[in-house]
Amino acid sequence: xxxxxxxxxxxxxxxxxxxxxxxxxxxxxxxxxxxxxxxxxxxxxxxxxxxxxxxxxxxxxxxxxxxxxxxxxxxxxxxxxxxxxxxxxxxxxxxxxxxxxxxxxxxxxxxxxxxxxxxxxxxxxxxxxxxxxxxxxxxxxxxxxxxxxxxxxxxxxxxxxxxxxxxxxxxxxxxxxxxxxxxxxxxxxxxxxxxxxxxxxxxxxxxxxxxxxxxxxxxxxxxxxxxxxxxxxxxxxxxxxxxxxxxxxxxxxxxxxxxxxxxxxxxxxxxxxxxxxxxxxxxxxxxxxxxxxxxxxxxxxxxxxxxxxxxxxxxxxxxxxxxxxxxxxxxxxxxxxxxxxxxxxxxxxxxxxxxxxxxxxxxxxxxxxxxxxxxxxxxxxxxxxxxxxxxxxxxxxxxxxxxxxxxxxxxx
Numbered sequence: 001x002x003x004x005x006x007x008x009x010x011x012x013x014x015x016x017x018x019x020x021x022x023x024x025x026x027x028x029x030x031x032x033x034x035x036x037x038x039x040x041x042x043x044x045x046x047x048x049x050x051x052x053x054x055x056x057x058x059x060x061x062x063x064x065x066x067x068x069x070x071x072x073x074x075x076x077x078x079x080x081x082x083x084x085x086x087x088x089x090x091x092x093x094x095x096x097x098x099x100x101x102x103x104x105x106x107x108x109x110x111x112x113x114x115x116x117x118x119x120x121x122x123x124x125x126x127x128x129x130x131x132x133x134x135x136x137x138x139x140x141x142x143x144x145x146x147x148x149x150x151x152x153x154x155x156x157x158x159x160x161x162x163x164x165x166x167x168x169x170x171x172x173x174x175x176x177x178x179x180x181x182x183x184x185x186x187x188x189x190x191x192x193x194x195x196x197x198x199x200x201x202x203x204x205x206x207x208x209x210x211x212x213x214x215x216x217x218x219x220x221x222x223x224x225x226x227x228x229x230x231x232x233x234x235x236x237x238x239x240x241x242x243x244x245x246x247x248x249x250x251x252x253x254x255x256x257x258x259x260x261x262x263x264x265x266x267x268x269x270x271x272x273x274x275x276x277x278x279x280x281x282x283x284x285x286x287x288x289x290x291x292x293x294x295x296x297x298x299x300x301x302x303x304x305x306x307x308x309x310x311x312x313x314x315x316x317x318x319x320x321x322x323x324x325x326x327x328x329x330x331x332x333x334x335x336x337x338x339x340x341x342x343x344x345x346x347x348x349x350x351x352x353x354x355x356x357x358x359x360x361x362x363x364x365x366x367x368x369x370x371x372x373x374x375x376x377x378x379x380x381x382x383x384x385x386x387x388x389x390x391x392x393x394x395x396x397x398x399x400x401x402x403x404x405x406x407x408x409x410x411x412x
Contacts, residue, residue: 117171
């Protein structure tokens with residue numbers, strides 16, 4: 001997207017007008033705009049996606065604005081039922097924009113497949129035997145997806161662990177590291193693991209049980225960081241340095257207490273999951289990976305980190321595993337997910353992961369700012385009241401906003 005994502009007053013437009021603005025900025029076709037306006041997933045398409053289909057469950061699709069990531073503007077599609085998430089992300093992105101925007105990076109899209117081997121007489125010797133045949137085993141794995149290999153992906157490494165003292169005794173766990181390029185990779189990795197299973201049994205003399213992808217995708221991390229000038233944070237009776245200090249203090253509880261960390265990280269995933277749903281990603285896999293990564297030290301803690309740097313800026317970082325794809329899966333068959341990807345304009349799965357990390361950090365910033373100053377309930381309950389009014393049938397058409405999104409309080 002070449003045009004700015006800074007769209008003040010978008011909330012003042014009618015739903016139709018907002019859809020028109022976004023469609024023009026994202027270069028959507030008339031049929032893609034129609035999908036946004038309700039002509040998305042059909043019952044027949046749904047019936048092909050899962051079992052026992054009886055209907056379609058819809059979610060609101062909003063656009064978070066103001067995002068500047070690595071010097072590029074993005075319109076962020078977010079599908080979520082929770083009030084204040086889109087507003088909070090947009091507001092935080094506006095603050096970060098004044099500090100130069102988000103900077104992101106990511107690892108190569110390498111996923112981990114696990115092969116569990118039981119009944120091995122000498123686990124250490126079997127481990128050595130497997131590693132001695134690593135090259136041949138990687139070649140077998142590559143043969144399961146020659147197209148992906150031709151695109152630069154494929155098997156990268158084979159690791160073998162000996163697990164002692166499990167409820168069923170000693171076992172081997174073989175980790176296949178597989179570069180999935182622009183796919184999430186579950187089907188690809190599972191197929192490769194199943195192809196390797198007979199060979200692993202022949203080499204080890206053991207019995208393979210599980211052959212499955214791991215959702216702890218810690219070889220596929222995405223990172224986002226930002227630095228916000230303290231003066232940008234000032235509002236009402238709160239000075240900028242005071243807000244920055246309080247945000248760091250609020251983060252400190254999440255860093256040290258799992259009860260707060262769970263809610264703190266839930267706020268991060270509010271942003272990540274909303275983009276995931278809007279673009280057809282497996283958000284349950286992302287949740288599993290993120291929370292497992294948050295506990296990688298043996299103690300559950302914050303996924304993000306906040307501090308005040310030497311120049312007095314509020315500095316934030318976020319790192320988490322994000323196994324996402326722009327080919328295959330629901331992103332290919334769900335019409336609204338395809339439109340979501342078109343609005344976002346990402347060209348690779350890595351770019352999508354980096355955008356999602358930036359959204360997660362933005363959502364975290366918005367929640368911490370609210371919690372550490374005036375409290376979470378003022379803006380959140382104001383939006384909740386909007387839902388209640390709508391339910392009572394007295395909501396007026398046209399301007400659906402209460403205040404500018406920059407003033408709303410996000411869920412923690």
